[in-house]
Amino acid sequence: MKEEIRLDINEKIHRISVSPYKPLRDVLRYDLCLTGTKESCDTGVCGVCTILIGDKAVKSCLVPVGKVVGEKITTIEGISNEEEFSLLQQSFIDCFASQCGYCIPGFIMASTSLLIENPDPTIQEIREGLSGNLCRCTGYVKIIDAVKRAAEMGVEKI
Ligand code: FES
Ligand code: FES
Structure with missing residues (x-):
């Protein structure tokens, strides 16, 4: 009802x-x-x-x-506006982390949460933080690079 x-x-x-x-x-x-x-x-x-x-x-x-x-x-x-991507979105673009793109909104949201909780994650912590998200295309390497790069640029800008 x-x-x-x-x-x-x-x-x-x-x-x-x-x-x-x-x-x-x-x-x-x-x-x-x-x-x-x-x-x-x-x-x-x-x-x-x-x-x-x-x-x-x-x-x-x-x-x-x-x-x-x-x-x-x-x-x-809700994480960007019409004029500008979020830092994480831009980092995914700059690192060529997206292929077909279908999984990417989920990865961006999981990565956003990860960086809020842990602004300076190790590679292993990024892997663990994103372990609930699957990608058929990328092999994950570029996705992890993108999250690490965004973390290095500063969590306050996510
Ligand atoms: S559609 Fe929700 S986890 Fe796959
Ligand atoms: S980019 Fe195609 S499923 Fe992840």
């Missing part, structure tokens, strides 16, 4: 009528047209649907939307 739900997403309040059990990912994509959050496995394995709840990276396919009422939600659309 649908309920009126109020969501705080990318510093904007959305009011929608939806089942509280609907996955947050599907609400983002199909009710709010925030299609930067991708869909694939539906089981929390691939990480393409990663968003932030507060500063924490969360796989939005696993979260019923009713559970995040009152939380501050950030999607890939």
Whole structure:
């Protein structure tokens, strides 16, 4: 049964009528047209649907939307503006870290959370921090380079 739900997403309040059990990912994509959050496995394995709840990276396919009422939600659309990429996004571009690109929004969101929690991670810590995100194309080396580069440029600019 649908309920009126109020969501705080990318510093904007959305009011929608939806089942509280609907996955947050599907609400983002199909009710709010925030299609930067991708869909694939539906089981929390691939990480393409990663968003932030507060500063924490969360796989939005696993979260019923009713559970995040009152939380501050950030999607890939919320970390940059129309004129400028975020530092991490620019670093992914500069390091050629994206091939087909489908996994990249999830990696950017997981990396953002990682650098907020640990502004100066080792390579091993980056590997562990991104272990919940899968990429079929890149072999991960350039992705890890991009996160390390962004960390060296300063977490306050993420
Ligand atoms: S679609 Fe959510 S983890 Fe794969
Ligand atoms: S760049 Fe293609 S799946 Fe990662």
